[in-house]
Amino acid sequence: xxxxxxxxxxxxxxxxxxxxxxxxxxxxxxxxxxxxxxxxxxxxxxxxxxxxxxxxxxxxxxxxxxxxxxxxxxxxxxxxxxxxxxxxxxxxxxxxxxxxxxxxxxxxxxxxxxxxx
Numbered sequence: 001x002x003x004x005x006x007x008x009x010x011x012x013x014x015x016x017x018x019x020x021x022x023x024x025x026x027x028x029x030x031x032x033x034x035x036x037x038x039x040x041x042x043x044x045x046x047x048x049x050x051x052x053x054x055x056x057x058x059x060x061x062x063x064x065x066x067x068x069x070x071x072x073x074x075x076x077x078x079x080x081x082x083x084x085x086x087x088x089x090x091x092x093x094x095x096x097x098x099x100x101x102x103x104x105x106x107x108x109x110x111x112x113x114x115x116x117x
Contacts, residue, residue, distance in 0.1 A: 004041035008049035015048060 007017035007026075015026040017038055026034045042048065062070070071080040 002037055004038055004046060006049075007038050007041070007046065009051040011051055011053070 002019050005018040005021070007015050009028075010016050010025070013028055015028060015035070015038060017024055017026055017034065019034065019037065024034055026032055026038060029035055030039065038046075038048065067083075068080060071083055074080075
């Protein structure tokens with residue numbers, strides 16, 4: 001008989017389960033044989049974990065336009081002005097400008113390459 005190892009709800013109400021080492025998507029419909037198997041696993045003490053929304057990943061590199069839009073949106077352009085001034089005065093050979101952010105330090109060498117570290 002197949003063995004359910006773990007299960008969790010995904011964002012659309014169906015279930016993602018690991019059954020005998022393979023990951024399967026299962027509709028929350030008791031006419032589905034895998035759903036019946038998960039229900040039996042639940043009756044024996046198994047718990048389907050609730051859906052947990054994943055945070056949006058933070059990119060380590062962005063285009064100049066993406067960076068400018070994000071910086072502008074922080075405080076209606078004040079931070080963008082500061083960053084542009086740092087870029088204009090930075091020297092890449094000496095390490096460029098460094099701007100602390102909530103996600104690390106932004107190293108600035110030139111407008112075409114902004115990256116979070």
